Amino acid sequence: MGTVALITSGKGGAGKTTITVNLGATLAQKGARVVLVDFNMGLRNLDIYLGMEDTCLFDLGDVLTGVCKVEKALVHDDRFGRLYMLPCPQFKEINGVTPQHVAGLFAVLKKNFDYILVDMPLGIGSPLENVAQAADLGIVVVTPDYVSLRNADTVDRKLESCGLQKRCFLINQVDLELLRTGNVPGIEQIARGMSIPMAGIVPYDENIHAGNNMGNPVVLASDSYIAKNFSSIALRVF
Ligand SMILES: Nc1ncnc2c1ncn2[C@@H]1O[C@H](COP(=O)(O)OP(=O)(O)OP(=O)(O)O)[C@@H](O)[C@H]1O
Numbered sequence: 001m002g003t004v005a006l007i008t009s010g011k012g013g014a015g016k017t018t019i020t021v022n023l024g025a026t027l028a029q030k031g032a033r034v035v036l037v038d039f040n041m042g043l044r045n046l047d048i049y050l051g052m053e054d055t056c057l058f059d060l061g062d063v064l065t066g067v068c069k070v071e072k073a074l075v076h077d078d079r080f081g082r083l084y085m086l087p088c089p090q091f092k093e094i095n096g097v098t099p100q101h102v103a104g105l106f107a108v109l110k111k112n113f114d115y116i117l118v119d120m121p122l123g124i125g126s127p128l129e130n131v132a133q134a135a136d137l138g139i140v141v142v143t144p145d146y147v148s149l150r151n152a153d154t155v156d157r158k159l160e161s162c163g164l165q166k167r168c169f170l171i172n173q174v175d176l177e178l179l180r181t182g183n184v185p186g187i188e189q190i191a192r193g194m195s196i197p198m199a200g201i202v203p204y205d206e207n208i209h210a211g212n213n214m215g216n217p218v219v220l221a222s223d224s225y226i227a228k229n230f231s232s233i234a235l236r237v238f
């Protein structure tokens with residue numbers, strides 16, 4: 001049975017989609033069967049980060065409303081072994097999604113995949129509640145700034161209130177020179193501000209940003225320091 005991990009944050013643009021893509025690709029490079037689920041209904045972007053925007057025919061909305069079976073909506077990224085994506089609708093929101101719908105979807109995916117990584121939209125409303133109730137692990141992405149830190153703790157409490165016991169956080173977009181100025185919260189301060197374990201640090205790196213825009217996840221260069229970093233994070237998270 002596979003593990004469902006949701007990736008969330010308290011602030012938009014913290015790096016949820018970046019972490020989802022690169023962590024998922026890393027696990028697939030190690031031989032695991034991985035599916036990345038885009039839960040940003042109406043505002044999808046996972047497909048762009050994977051360079052697969054032209055390959056989505058069916059989506060999560062079609063699956064949840066019974067238009068097609070989940071297998072039909074999966075898109076394979078063969079650059080990373082058995083990495084698949086389940087896109088979400090680009091222009092429409094899907095109303096009436098319940099925890100039971102989500103649990104049913106995950107039950108099917110768990111039979112066929114080792115890891116199901118869910119890229120969450122921002123917010124602590126019903127999408128987060130629905131997914132958190134059926135997930136095995138919550139990964140909270142935080143960046144070194146006070147707003148991100150405060151909101152990450154709020155999101156973490158929400159996950160806990162949904163019964164999600166296993167949780168960790170990642171610090172993304174770390175700029176060491178800026179940290180040294182002391183004008184932004186440092187690593188220790190962030191760790192003290194969160195009540196869950198830290199699973200790793202991802203630096204701010206232009207190659208990550210460019211890779212996202214080119215549809216070439218940065219871990220494609222598997223001997224780079226960033227790929228090795230994601231590899232260690234995968235070991236600590238799972
Ligand atoms: N470690 C990093 N180094 C450089 N750029 C990064 C890094 N992480 C994310 N980015 C860039 O920051 C922006 C936001 O990243 P991303 O889309 O992953 O965040 P998000 O949390 O998914 O955003 P949203 O809340 O809109 O879903 C993107 O332009 C991305 O390329």
Ligand SMILES: [Mg+2]
Nearest residue numbers: 016017045119
């Ligand atoms: Mg995103």
